[in-house]
Amino acid sequence: MGGTGLALQALAGGYSVYGQAHGWPGTEFSSWVVNWVFFTGFGPLFLLPAFLPDGRLPSRRWRPVMGALIAGMAILQVLLMFRDMVWVWGSERPSPVGFVPTEIIAACFGVVVSAAAVVGALALGVRVRRAQDRRQLMPLLPAAVAIALAALVDSTHSGGTWSLGIWLLALTLPALPLATAVSIFRYRLFDIEVLIRRTVVYLLVAGLLLGAYVATVTTLNALFRQQGGVLESLLATGVVAVAFAPARDAVQRAVSRVLFGNRGEPAAALSHLGQRLEATAAPTELLDGAAETVARTLRLPSVAVLTAAEVPISVFGGVPDDGVRIPLLSGGRTEGELRAAPRSPGEPLTRADRAVLDDLAPHLAVALAAVRLATEVRDSRERLVKAREEERRRLRRDLHDGLGADLTTIGLRLYVIEATAPPELREQVTGIRELTQAIVGDVRRIVHDLRPPALDELGLSGALEDLALDTPRGPNIAVTIPEPLPALPAAVEVAAYRITQEALSNALKHAGAANVEITAKAVPGRLVLRIRDDGRGLPEPLHEGVGSGSMRERAAEVGGDLRRSSEPGRGTLVEAVLPL
Known part of the structure; x- marks a missing residue:
């Protein structure tokens, strides 16, 4: 509404000035329009901060104040329509329908505009103090305060067409849209990226159709050697009409693939995931790139696959705190969870996105189950190996320090017995001693094989x-x-x-x-x-x-x-x- 009012003011003012110089009709009417339509675009700028960022007031207690301001602005709008003088680009002349003195309107204007600017700044300050993400509103607050101060100066120091207050308002009013642009594009206020994405396809289609129309008309003109013929226009219009649907579909698919990935082609998404899983050699590495595959397939900023214990096992772009959470079920058992963040905070995932994620979830669940089983087998083997080596170390110590030492002692005693034994027993004692020595050698070999002695x-x-x-x-x-x-x-x-x-x-x-x-x-x-x-x-x-x-x-x-x-x-x- 504000932009429309300012545009009408510029149009009527330009017509009035240029029309008077060239004798056009209706210049007095256009001059009269200039003096009241400007407030249609000028006034709402003072109230705009009170409704940021969601179009609502900070609380219901602000409604009576805002109602009084809107009523005052409406009355001021009517008074401006019946002002006794009109001002057009530096000159004033009597109004054709006006009768309200300019001094009264100036006083009312200062009061209403100052009150609106101050209330707008105060409401925005309250909203900033309560906001969860203050960064989005902080650029707007200095602009609103500056406009309120300029309005107060204008209401108390108005003295001429270009007074100090007018200059301050002219300098500070553009700060509000500039601050709004900073909040939108840097701090993602209003999530305008969503609107931009939606318009890309229609701009491309319009450009393609315009190019097709121009090319068709040019070609037909060259063929028939005519210009501006009805036949060429009809044929060109027919070609454009026939080409509109397929052109739109083709551009829609291309833009959708760039912005949203393969959400419209679930088979392609499944194929990409299958190829990634197939290319993985080790079972424990099955899901290493699964999150990245899902994220790139659907153009999502972050995707994570978590185990049932909420341990991230595959992450791309961080673990999402919000968005979609899909349980991964395999064989009646919850293996984990798939989390996917929206493309932007104000753009929740659509049914098409959710459908693709639902199709991918069973395959991820099977892979997650395989990873769990492989991990359990690996952990079990690690425990067995560690227990085996600890037992081998104990056995080696027992064999070396216990059985080995005892057998060595037996061998030494057999030497003594062999030396003192009667001739008829000596041969048997010698055999026992040699057998003992062989057993000692076997024990040493076993000890050595159990574990490196060093x-x-x-x-x-x-x-x-x-x-x-x-x-x-x-x-x-x-x-x-x-x-x-x-x-x-x-x-x-x-x-x-x-x-x-x-x-x-x-x-x-x-x-x-x-x-x-x-x-x-x-x-x-x-x-x-x-x-x-x-x-x-x-x-x-x-x-x-x-x-x-x-x-x-x-x-x-x-x-x-x-x-x-x-x-x-x-x-x-x-x-x-x-x-x-």
């Missing part, structure tokens, strides 16, 4: 140094332990030892390395083991052999991870991260 005798640090010393002549091997290692689980010790053993073997057999560096460091919750050589590096293409697979399996058994990397001319790095 780990119990020297610890992991000493065992790695001992392993470097026992390596055949070849590369220079350096072992670096920056800080003393804490007491480690038996399974982690064995895994680190065997991984180092295999990495050294690979460096000797395949890398042709001159130097090998072994580093072991305990960080909170993890043991980081690195074996770096300066050999020829990994071959291209890389094929994982038995030894490399064994290292990876050793790390996986204890819940760790192993990576191999190589750069041309800089050797190979084997890095194992083992949880403690």
